[in-house]
Amino acid sequence: MKYDDTTIVLPTYNEGKNIGKLIGMLLKSYPNISVLVVDDGSKDMTREVARKISRLYKNVKLFDRSEEGLERGLTNSIVDGLLLSRTKYAIVMDADLQHPAEKIADIKAALGRRNKIVVAYRAEVPGWALFRWIVSKSLIKIAYAVLVIRGGTRCRDIFSGYFGTETAFFKKVYLKNKQRFVGEGYKALFDLLKCIPDGSVKIAQVPYTFHVRMAGESKASSKQVLALFSSFLR
Numbered sequence: 001m002k003y004d005d006t007t008i009v010l011p012t013y014n015e016g017k018n019i020g021k022l023i024g025m026l027l028k029s030y031p032n033i034s035v036l037v038v039d040d041g042s043k044d045m046t047r048e049v050a051r052k053i054s055r056l057y058k059n060v061k062l063f064d065r066s067e068e069g070l071e072r073g074l075t076n077s078i079v080d081g082l083l084l085s086r087t088k089y090a091i092v093m094d095a096d097l098q099h100p101a102e103k104i105a106d107i108k109a110a111l112g113r114r115n116k117i118v119v120a121y122r123a124e125v126p127g128w129a130l131f132r133w134i135v136s137k138s139l140i141k142i143a144y145a146v147l148v149i150r151g152g153t154r155c156r157d158i159f160s161g162y163f164g165t166e167t168a169f170f171k172k173v174y175l176k177n178k179q180r181f182v183g184e185g186y187k188a189l190f191d192l193l194k195c196i197p198d199g200s201v202k203i204a205q206v207p208y209t210f211h212v213r214m215a216g217e218s219k220a221s222s223k224q225v226l227a228l229f230s231s232f233l234r
């Protein structure tokens with residue numbers, strides 16, 4: 001399969017221990033794929049590592065949001081990454097090695113079958129703390145109900161951070177619905193699904209196993225739960 005029509009968008013905040021390894025894996029498995037690291041002013045080596053690799057490979061780029069004075073946020077970063085992608089397709093994934101890179105092949109294949117969105121869903125979540133699991137399950141149930149009430153598109157993992165889209169499609173939906181995205185939030189896919197009337201486009205789903213984080217820390221916090229509730233109302 002050809003990958004020169006695909007950009008991998010990697011939002012990063014303090015992923016210095018992971019980013020080099022991940023980009024190495026991506027370039028090895030998918031030569032010619034474009035990689036766009038979207039960083040929010042990491043305090044560790046993330047930007048130095050990404051910049052160094054970007055000097056060696058013309059298909060790897062770093063967008064340093066802090067340098068542009070942009071407001072921090074995971075959804076803001078994902079949106080910027082997708083808007084800046086110059087390829088027909090883009091795939092968003094975490095930069096902490098929790099999303100298995102081998103699934104990119106399946107996501108890209110499904111995008112090639114004219115799906116506007118391809119969501120990688122967590123078939124297994126090993127090693128999660130019970131409390132985090134309960135909070136996550138409850139929020140998913142509420143958010144799913146919000147999508148039903150508001151007539152948005154549904155899928156198995158509406159909170160997935162691992163998804164692909166046709167970039168022109170994303171840009172069109174986003175530019176029409178900017179105010180419905182919560183920039184500081186963590187659930188860019190949920191914001192997007194909310195803006196797509198149920199049944200209006202073809203979407204596909206691909207299973208994957210969520211890995212335990214080996215290095216660096218999760219940035220998830222109660223602030224993002226508040227952001228999610230604000231997204232329910234937009």
Ligand SMILES: Nc1nc2c(ncn2[C@@H]2O[C@H](COP(=O)(O)OP(=O)(O)O)[C@@H](O)[C@H]2O)c(=O)[nH]1
Pocket residue numbers: 010011012013014015038039040072073074077093094095096098161217218219220
């Ligand atoms: N650019 C950017 N990336 C972020 C931000 N917060 C988290 N990330 C990145 O988004 C991905 C998922 O974040 P993580 O903290 O692992 O969330 P979790 O998997 O839900 O615990 C990782 O690649 C993080 O480095 C942010 O505010 N800005």
Ligand SMILES: [Mg+2]
Pocket residue numbers: 094096098213218
């Ligand atoms: Mg993570």
